[in-house]
Amino acid sequence: KQEVTQIPAALSVPEGENLVLNCSFTDSAIYNLQWFRQDPGKGLTSLLLIQSSQREQTSGRLNASLDKSSGRSTLYIAASQPGDSATYLCAVAGSNYKLTFGKGTLLTVNP
Amino acid sequence: SAVISQKPSRDICQRGTSLTIQCQVDSQVTMMFWYRQQPGQSLTLIATANQGSEATYESGFVIDKFPISRPNLTFSTLTVSNMSPEDSSIYLCSVSTTVDGGGYTFGSGTRLTVV
Numbered sequence: 001k002q003e004v005t006q007i008p009a010a011l012s013v014p015e016g017e018n019l020v021l022n023c024s025f026t027d028s029a030i031y032n033l034q035w036f037r038q039d040p041g042k043g044l045t046s047l048l049l050i051q052s053s054q055r056e057q058t059s060g061r062l063n064a065s066l067d068k069s070s071g072r073s074t075l076y077i078a079a080s081q082p083g084d085s086a087t088y089l090c091a092v093a094g095s096n097y098k099l100t101f102g103k104g105t106l107l108t109v110n111p
Numbered sequence: 112s113a114v115i116s117q118k119p120s121r122d123i124c125q126r127g128t129s130l131t132i133q134c135q136v137d138s139q140v141t142m143m144f145w146y147r148q149q150p151g152q153s154l155t156l157i158a159t160a161n162q163g164s165e166a167t168y169e170s171g172f173v174i175d176k177f178p179i180s181r182p183n184l185t186f187s188t189l190t191v192s193n194m195s196p197e198d199s200s201i202y203l204c205s206v207s208t209t210v211d212g213g214g215y216t217f218g219s220g221t222r223l224t225v226v
Contacts, residue, residue, distance in 0.1 A: 103153045
């Protein structure tokens with residue numbers, strides 16, 4: 001059974017800082033990995049999708065990497081802003097296309 | 112990517128009643144899923160909604176409690192039946208274009224409070 005772990009559970013940083021969120025998964029036989037953002041009480045917004053054959057994806061200030069063999073992914077956020085404050089969720093899709101989620105990292109960026 | 116309209120966005124319900132949540136997708140999709148997010152927790156898959164056949168439920172979820180309909184490739188409903196306060200959660204639908212190399216898109220969620 002796939003298990004996804006996200007570290008840290010919570011992170012508070014000053015505005016402008018670069019930061020890294022970590023995600024690990026137990027079964028390397030994944031189809032893809034996706035990072036989402038969730039604002040309080042809201043749905044999920046997709047940030048980056050990495051296919052199993054890819055090593056990284058970039059969108060603006062965000063960069064996500066994938067090391068399938070070691071079961072790890074990182075989400076790098078450059079020059080953080082208060083608007084980046086949210087919960088960041090990592091999810092992996094197995095061969096059955098079902099997503100398994102981590103518990104998320106609650107990010108607070110202080111002005 | 113697909114755009115999902117989910118209704119209602121929130122509701123407060125009396126225990127013992129039922130609530131039906133709707134998801135409408137702007138394009139035909141093969142795979143549609145329903146998730147629950149309990150307070151302070153991550154998302155848990157309830158079931159896969161299959162077009163033209165019964166939904167496939169995950170361990171711990173049963174059809175009598177969470178009946179699902181999928182009459183076509185753009186629409187699905189989830190009913191939360193005989194509700195108790197423990198059913199208070201955010202319910203989300205999701206569609207996947209994974210088979211086409213895409214990812215997952217989620218609806219905006221339904222915030223359910225049972226009193």
